[in-house]
Amino acid sequence: MPSQYMTNRRRLVQGTGGLAAAGMLGSPAFMPPVVAQDGASPIRGGEAIVIWTSDFVSMDPIHSNGTTRAQIFDWLLAWRPNENGEFGPQPMLATEWEADDTGVTFTLREGVTFHDGSALTAEVVAWNIARMVQTETSFARNSLRAVDVDNPATVIDDLTVRVNLTRPSSAVLTSLSDIQLETPMVSMAAAEANGEEWLKANPVGTGPFKFESWTTGDSLRVVRNESYWQMGADGQPLPYLDAINYRIIISVATGFAELRAGTADWLRNIPGRDAPAAREIEHATLLDASLFGLKRRFFFNATIPPFQDNLALRQAFNYAIDRDAVALALGAGQGRAHPWEFSPGTIGFDESVPHFTYDPDRAVELLAESGVEMPLKTVMTVHSRDLDQQQAQIVQAMLGEIGVEVELDIVEDVAWGEQVRVNADFEFASQQGGTPSNPASTLQTLFEVDGEQGYARGEVPGLPELLQAADSTYDPAEQHDLYVEAQGLMHEAAWWCYMWFETGNVLLHNRVKGVHLLPNGESGIWGSLRESEWWIEE
Numbered sequence: 236m237p238s239q240y241m242t243n244r245r246r247l248v249q250g251t252g253g254l255a256a257a258g259m260l261g262s263p264a265f266m267p268p269v270v271a272q273d274g275a276s277p278i279r280g281g282e283a284i285v286i287w288t289s290d291f292v293s294m295d296p297i298h299s300n301g302t303t304r305a306q307i308f309d310w311l312l313a314w315r316p317n318e319n320g321e322f323g324p325q326p327m328l329a330t331e332w333e334a335d336d337t338g339v340t341f342t343l344r345e346g347v348t349f350h351d352g353s354a355l356t357a358e359v360v361a362w363n364i365a366r367m368v369q370t371e372t373s374f375a376r377n378s379l380r381a382v383d384v385d386n387p388a389t390v391i392d393d394l395t396v397r398v399n400l401t402r403p404s405s406a407v408l409t410s411l412s413d414i415q416l417e418t419p420m421v422s423m424a425a426a427e428a429n430g431e432e433w434l435k436a437n438p439v440g441t442g443p444f445k446f447e448s449w450t451t452g453d454s455l456r457v458v459r460n461e462s463y464w465q466m467g468a469d470g471q472p473l474p475y476l477d478a479i480n481y482r483i484i485i486s487v488a489t490g491f492a493e494l495r496a497g498t499a500d501w502l503r504n505i506p507g508r509d510a511p512a513a514r515e516i517e518h519a520t521l522l523d524a525s526l527f528g529l530k531r532r533f534f535f536n537a538t539i540p541p542f543q544d545n546l547a548l549r550q551a552f553n554y555a556i557d558r559d560a561v562a563l564a565l566g567a568g569q570g571r572a573h574p575w576e577f578s579p580g581t582i583g584f585d586e587s588v589p590h591f592t593y594d595p596d597r598a599v600e601l602l603a604e605s606g607v608e609m610p611l612k613t614v615m616t617v618h619s620r621d622l623d624q625q626q627a628q629i630v631q632a633m634l635g636e637i638g639v640e641v642e643l644d645i646v647e648d649v650a651w652g653e654q655v656r657v658n659a660d661f662e663f664a665s666q667q668g669g670t671p672s673n674p675a676s677t678l679q680t681l682f683e684v685d686g687e688q689g690y691a692r693g694e695v696p697g698l699p700e701l702l703q704a705a706d707s708t709y710d711p712a713e714q715h716d717l718y719v720e721a722q723g724l725m726h727e728a729a730w731w732c733y734m735w736f737e738t739g740n741v742l743l744h745n746r747v748k749g750v751h752l753l754p755n756g757e758s759g760i761w762g763s764l765r766e767s768e769w770w771i772e773e
Contacts, residue, residue: 275748277468281771282478283747285764286490286502288620290452290483290648294438295431296417297366297373304455304481306474306766307350308419308440311341311360312412324408328355328420328441336403339411343394347464350445353424357396361388362423364398366431375417378410381706403707405714443474443767451649455481465767474767475749485647487621491742494519500744501764504529504737506622507567519744528739530573531561531626533615533665534731537693541607542663548611549729551601552663553591555637561629562735565622573736576722582711583718589726590733598637609638616644616664618651623665626734630665655690664690667737693730748772 293299296308312324312332324332329341347355365387367375376384381404389397400407411418422439429437438446443465444457458478467473482499484490491509493499497518505513505521513521535542535549542549558572574590577583602609617627624645631641644661646654654660698721705717725731743750749769 275772277475277749277770278772279469279471279475279770280477281773282480283476283501283766283769283771284493284499285479285481285766286484286493286499287455287481288483288485288487288490288503290485291449291455291481292649292652293435294446294449295434296419296421296438297370297375298435299374299417303416303438304444304446304457305413305416305419305764306442306444306457306479307438307446308421308442309347310411310413310415310419312408314409314412314414324412327413328360332408334408336400338397338399339407340391340395340397343396344464345394347441348462349422349424349441350439350460351422351425353422355420355441356393357390358393359423360396360420361390363420364388364396367418373417375415378415378417379407380404380703381407402703403709405709406706444479447478453483455483457481463767467768475770476766479766485619494742494744497744500747502742504739505742506565507569507738510567510569510740513742516742518746519742522741522743522750524739524741528578529667529669529737530576530578530733531565531665531667531735531737532731532733533630533663534691535663535693536659536661537691537730538659539662541611541613545605545607546729547601548605548607549732550591551598551605551637552634552639553729553732554594554598554601555633555639556591556630556732556734557593557633558734559593560633561626564629565626566735566737569738569740570735571738572734574733576725576731576733577718578736583705583715583722585715585719585722588719588722591726591729595637602637602639610640611638612640612642614642614644614662616646616651616655616661618665618667619645619647622737623667627665630734659690659692666690691730693728695724695728695730698724698728746771746773 291299291303294303294307296303309328311327311329313327314322315325316322326344328344328347330344331342333340341360343355343357343360349355353359364379364382367373368379368382368384368387370376381400381402383399383401386399389399391397398407398411409415413419419440419442421434425437425439426434436449441464443460443463445460447456447458449455456478459474459476461472463472463474465473467475482493484493487502487505488509490499490502491505491513494502495512495516503524510521513519535552537543558574562570562572574592575584575588577585577588602611615627615630617623624643627643627645631643634641651664655664701717701721701724705714705721708714708717741750747769748771751765751768
């Protein structure tokens with residue numbers, strides 16, 4: 236009898252699979268062509284200036300779950316829409332793949348070399364997969380939970396490698412694509428010659444751009460890879476640009492001023508209050524980019540008081556937040572109240588999922604039930620981004636209305652990561668997050684106690700089992716039901732407080748061409764902006 240997996244795989248090949256199936260299975264043997272924007276011919280040369288509002292943590296992808304610069308690297312797969320606008324895996328370093336319940340066999344692209352001149356081979360891919368799942372400090376391992384840690388990958392021949400699984404996993408193809416920042420291929424030869432610690436500041440990939448320099452808190456500069464494998468519309472190797480300078484400017488207001496002055500080319504997610512002014516800039520265009528939209532939330536530390544072992548207190552904080560007011564004040568027309576982890580368009584999103592509403596009277600009742608001494612004094616750890624600080628001040632005022640005194644601990648990007656993610660040195664903290672491409676991998680990293688983004692560290696009985704079951708099935712309807720049930724458990728535990736959704740945008744200098752707008756109006760991918768396809772037309 237054929238397995239459920241193979242039944243669904245045949246369904247996809249026959250063209251009747253749904254969106255979820257298209258995102259999980261199949262092995263198309265094509266790379267979507269690069270199409271010149273508006274019929275124009277790409278121009279080679281020039282340097283683009285990109286404003287980035289978060290600092291880079293490490294240039295070695297497995298040691299950073301932040302914004303390691305994607306254009307230095309390639310992945311086995313690209314995550315792209317098909318002709319129907321449905322996202323799914325497409326070829327990148329792998330040209331074909333075959334999956335079954337115990338693994339995925341990849342056929343590699345021939346003739347690809349790393350920036351140090353070493354070749355991409357099955358041995359190199361197997362080494363990469365092994366270091367992703369066997370390195371204790373690797374963030375990638377949390378996205379590859381179904382990979383066999385004892386036998387991660389098998390070399391079949393020089394250009395064929397099999398990734399071994401201990402169970403079926405609907406998320407494995409997503410996790411090995413360029414939407415997962417931690418899983419590109421790095422040079423084995425560079426690691427062996429210089430040591431893996433060296434890779435943290437000296438990235439060596441196969442991507443369209445090569446690393447040139449990085450100054451923490453200031454900038455990252457990459458330059459053209461002259462021997463890149465992918466061709467542009469002019470029949471020559473990508474990229475078109477000579478270089479890109481990623482300027483690290485935490486303040487969106489400062490970045491916006493740079494775009495207005497014409498001294499930068501690209502900025503993501505300007506606040507709604509600045510949108511009217513942005514539309515008046517003659518040399519720039521404000522693009523809708525829903526995929527860059529961000530969920531805004533805060534969460535509690537399960538390892539220390541006052542929220543540890545105090546469900547009533549966590550619930551009180553959730554009921555104290557007027558989400559409509561927060562979205563109106565901060566979104567300025569580019570935000571909406573959003574009390575869920577899932578977003579519309581994601582498998583598992585269902586408005587029937589229980590959620591918290593604004594009920595200050597109930598919040599006061601729960602505070603009394605919690606047994607904490609009033610007035611409660613607590614500390615909220617907040618990223619130093621402008622909007623995060625403004626949001627924290629609103630939360631501070633709303634909690635003040637129920638008798639809670641909140642002190643704000645404002646920290647910059649790297650310090651936030653150390654304090655919250657690494658050391659658990661906080662009481663409650665705010666965070667922004669995107670829409671998951673595949674909830675199976677994202678939720679396991681977010682809600683399991685040892686997940687790479689499980690910053691709350693709160694144990695929810697039954698949740699890991701539900702998430703693993705959702706990852707192990709290839710039936711979209713069954714996945715949906717499991718996610719709905721999982722969200723119910725998440726709501727009951729109340730470790731997270733979801734507030735609002737900030738609609739995404741990109742402010743782009745008009746001299747930059749070739750920026751892809753995807754069929755549903757979304758622009759780019761969080762980790763892969765496809766800068767190799769940009770060009771400058773002065």
